[in-house]
Amino acid sequence: MALAEGNGAVIFSEEQEALVLKSWALMKKDSANLGLRFFLKVFEIAPSAKQMFSFLRDSDVPLEKNPKLKTHAMSVFVMTCEAAAQLRKAGKVTVRETTLKRLGATHLKYGVGDGHFEVTGYALLETIKEALAADMWSLEMKNAWSEAYNQLVAAIKQEMKPAA
Numbered sequence: 001m002a003l004a005e006g007n008g009a010v011i012f013s014e015e016q017e018a019l020v021l022k023s024w025a026l027m028k029k030d031s032a033n034l035g036l037r038f039f040l041k042v043f044e045i046a047p048s049a050k051q052m053f054s055f056l057r058d059s060d061v062p063l064e065k066n067p068k069l070k071t072h073a074m075s076v077f078v079m080t081c082e083a084a085a086q087l088r089k090a091g092k093v094t095v096r097e098t099t100l101k102r103l104g105a106t107h108l109k110y111g112v113g114d115g116h117f118e119v120t121g122y123a124l125l126e127t128i129k130e131a132l133a134a135d136m137w138s139l140e141m142k143n144a145w146s147e148a149y150n151q152l153v154a155a156i157k158q159e160m161k162p163a164a
């Protein structure tokens with residue numbers, strides 16, 4: 001669970017940032033496989049999520065050969081890493097406002113809901129657990145990735161709310 005200071009800033013330690021960045025540096029060498037395994041896990045748990053991706057719906061290319069799927073998977077990984085660094089530095093996710101607004105609008109438009117973000121978060125952690133050597137995976141590692149992902153998702157969801 002996130003620790004928050006009085007001003008609402010999240011306390012994300014140097015150690016937590018280091019866990020995320022160090023493990024990503026190891027995993028990204030195999031990013032194509034990683035991205036694929038990640039989203040295959042999402043679709044295994046939530047097959048209907050496939051329908052949301054226009055480039056899967058309208059394509060004859062088999063799932064595992066679809067480059068756009070890997071691109072999306074990498075966006076989730078890379079943006080979660082960036083969120084870890086931002087949380088440590090600023091106590092909050094500082095993705096550019098225009099980028100966040102676009103992400104909010106895209107995910108709203110395609111009908112991405114809380115359940116999808118949850119399943120994807122679970123699949124992300126499982127993918128990392130399988131990709132890392134057993135002695136690198138720990139509760140601290142899991143919590144650091146989970147915190148960074150959840151804070152990023154919260155920032156995106158903030159932009160998915162209909163304008164007040």
Ligand code: HEM
Binds near residue numbers: 042052075080117153
């Ligand atoms: C932290 C979590 C996530 C991040 C950082 C992320 C990132 C992105 C990015 C960068 C795009 C490209 C379009 C744009 O920039 O507006 C995109 C599109 C999209 N995302 Fe995500 N995403 C996340 C979670 C999810 C989840 C949980 C789902 C559903 C399971 C999802 C489904 C989609 C769909 C359907 C599109 C549009 C694809 C199309 O063009 O057909 N995203 N996302």
